[in-house]
Amino acid sequence: MDAVPSRPGARLIHNEATTEIPVHLLFRDDPDPQPVPLRPAVVNRRQGTGEQPRTRRPVPAKPRAQVDPELVERPARVLPATVGVLAGLCGTAGCLATSWWAGVLSPLAGAALGLPAVAGAGLGPAQWAAYAGAGALGLFGFGGLARGSTGRAWVLGLFGRYRGTVRRTGLMWVNPLLLRRRVDVRLRHWRSEPLCAAEPGGVALRVVVLVVWRVRDTARAVLGVEDHEGYLRECVEAALARVPVEMPGSARASVAGETLTRLVSADAAAVGLEVYSVQPVRVEYAPELAAAMHRRRIAALDAQQRATMLTSVVDSVEDTVTRLTMRGLVELDDYERKVLVRDLTVAFCSGRAGDTVH
Template identity: 25%
Template sequence: MLTVNLLVIAGCIAMAVLTTDTDGNPDGVCISLAVILTIAALFNFKGIMQLEPNEAMVIMFFGKYKGTFTDTGYYWVNPFLTKKRLSMRARNLDSEPIKVNDKAGNPIMIGLMLVWKLKDTYKAMFEIDAQTVAQTGGNTSIGAAAVAGVMKAFENFVKIQSDAALRQVAGLYAYDDNGNETEALTLREGGDEINQQLEDKLNERLSMAGIEIVEARINYLAYAPEIAAVMLRRQQAEAIISAREKIVEGAVSMVKMALDKLSDEQVVELDDDKKAAMVSNLMVVLCADEPAQPVMNTGTLNH
């Protein structure tokens, strides 16, 4: 069709030149016909479109949806059709951390990263408010700037819905178990299960706009600054207590083993007082933060 239009325009120019008489006066009928054909050829240029891989062209005829082109190539369609180009390529969204309250009511900072793309062009164009998708009329809507504007509007829509979904998921779970074993799943340890729930919530919210979530995951998680110091001290205290429990458990096991070994091999006979003193000394040595300082007893066992 492009070749035909160019030939028509060239023929109109040739007609205007060749129909001029010897006095240089053009033929009025031929000139009028040439002008009409030139205008028609130029108008036909509006029907030419080209699609690249992972692009789609939504076609409307006086406001009525007629279909969507997705095949790559070079096409000519009715110039009276309105064409709107959409990108079907995957896009990233790296959301800034937002402050929310977890299940326990603690303020936390949480952020997400997701990969999304358009899946249903009809929903994308007609299920969202026209102002939201920056809808424009006529052939100007297929230009690169128009495509960027429409996709930017979709990005804003995805960002708002992702923040809402993130707040919803964060409110269902505690940041961590806080020593409470009944918390089977937490934001800090949930991992893939939390990410899957976030992806499901996003798909529920964005399916109305024909948008598909390829991947979604939490990429930032921390206590809010106003309670971070307090929570850090609590975590440090829990770590110290847990470590002490392990130390005491090991020390008791070693003391018992020592007493049993001495008794089984009859190395020495110890009464209850001697055993108590030995247990006390061993527990001090094994549980102390600093290395024990040995003291030599130069007297008898009883002094």
């Protein structure tokens, strides 16, 4: 038997690279094979093109908004109001005593205060120094008195450095040299103006959302961002740009609120804000699309109603013909069955149409 002549040569695709496999590896029977180390996936270059091998690099994760990790709320050092009152009274008493010493105090005032009448020494350097010390003590004592209220806090700073937060209520004494910034830490809600959003199909919407939030970390809310209320507003707008919003009444209308709450809460947590709920309270089409979408919704509701009515008519006709035939009340051939079905369909449709109009 003649051997089959081999073809002159199989045509290969240009620049195709092939690899030879040793024959002993094809028939290797190793009961305990060693694992083969895997190398990073590399896309080989095409020969003759000059391209370099390209490795698949992992996609970097989205960076999170962060502030100074050392900027965390901590309680400030305050003293009881008694300390400030005593310091202020001591300063006032010192001013009166200096006036008596200098002879500036009138005899009647001195007698009323129980001070003996003496010849005044005059206003000299010592008297002015006593006035300055007593006045500074009085101003420092009375100037540091502050009253804390429920739901309010003070963020204290000195020369641009955070010195603590005061959440206490009642009368207290705070260093008057510290800069005080009042912060509302009560549970608050914000009803937004109409914001831009979109349906899952890309149709433009105008959405009004209700945000329930509060300041959790006063240091980050006041010092970590320029305006924490404006930052929260921007977070809500950014979340609405990423989350499609359903029209009210749909099955997935509540899913948008849960997703918005999760996104806004994650973005606002970096600046010390705690977001409890972000819920759309009014959803409407954009003004330029409102009329067209209203007609579209009416047409869809009309088509749905017609389909429901047709299904009901067909079921009623089928049930009527089946009962007449099964009970032996009539005997119908194909032509008579078709005529009966047609007449019943017309009668039922006319009755349903009349009920709908009424």
